[in-house]
Amino acid sequence: MRRLVVLGCALATVVRAAGAQLAATEWSVGVTTVAARYTFWGAGLELARRPSGQVRGAVAAAAGARDRQAAVRLDATAQFVVTPSARTGVTLSGGLGLAYAGARHTRGAAWATAQLGAETAAGRRRGWFVEVGLGGGLRVAAGWRWRSFPSWW
Numbered sequence: 001m002r003r004l005v006v007l008g009c010a011l012a013t014v015v016r017a018a019g020a021q022l023a024a025t026e027w028s029v030g031v032t033t034v035a036a037r038y039t040f041w042g043a044g045l046e047l048a049r050r051p052s053g054q055v056r057g058a059v060a061a062a063a064g065a066r067d068r069q070a071a072v073r074l075d076a077t078a079q080f081v082v083t084p085s086a087r088t089g090v091t092l093s094g095g096l097g098l099a100y101a102g103a104r105h106t107r108g109a110a111w112a113t114a115q116l117g118a119e120t121a122a123g124r125r126r127g128w129f130v131e132v133g134l135g136g137g138l139r140v141a142a143g144w145r146w147r148s149f150p151s152w153w
Contacts, residue, residue, distance in 0.1 A: 021052035022085045023150060024122075028129060030143015032062040032073060034136060040066045040073060040101060044141070054081045056093070062141075071103035073136075077115065084122045091122040099135045111135040119145060123153075 028046035033039070042064020050056045056079040063072050077097030084091070095115050102108030113135025120127020126146045133139040 022050070022123065022153060023052050024050040024084075025148045026050070026056070026058075026145055028060075028143055028145040030129070030141055032060075032064070032139065032141040034073065034101070034139045036137025038067050038137075040064060040071055040103075040137075042071065042073065044073075044143075046145075048079075050081065050084060054084050055079070056081050056084075056095075058095075058097075060141075066101070066103040066106070069103040069105060071101065071106075073099060073101045075099045075113065077113065079115075079117070081122055086121040087123040088121050091119050093117040093119070093122075097135075099139075101136055109136065113139070115139070122147075123149075125149070 026048040030044055032044050033041045042062040044060055044062030046058055046060035048056050048058035058077050058079060060075040061072065065071055075097055077095040079093050079095030082092045097113045098110060099113045100108060100110045113133055115131050115133030117129060117131040119129035124147070126144065129143060129145045131141045
């Protein structure tokens with residue numbers, strides 16, 4: 001009976017290790033523009049975490065101008081990454097979130113957002129990205145992304 005319990009524990013450990021998902025921390029730098037009743041453009045930073053599997057949580061901040069006034073746009077999104085461990089090709093993603101935009105001498109506003117994205121294979125350490133979304137207008141962002149993976153990757 002003891003051998004059966006040990007064998008069961010060993011098997012559970014092997015199955016759990018085989019199903020281990022690739023975690024990653026990501027940093028991005030890029031440009032963002034939003035076209036609506038107003039036009040926003042700016043440079044931004046993003047920090048994202050893929051704790052495991054295909055889910056990515058991200059926060060982004062872009063500083064720039066809206067109708068010739070200093071402005072900021074903040075985004076927080078939950079994203080689904082289609083092929084998170086791909087080392088070649090293009091990886092697609094989609095997400096939902098919240099955004100806030102404000103400008104000097106203008107009342108800020110918040111929106112629910114939806115986005116689609118494409119990036120260099122998500123299993124590589126760095127590469128380009130492009131995102132298109134809705135929320136406060138049509139949002140387009142593009143830039144460069146760096147990723148940190150576990151040492152075994």
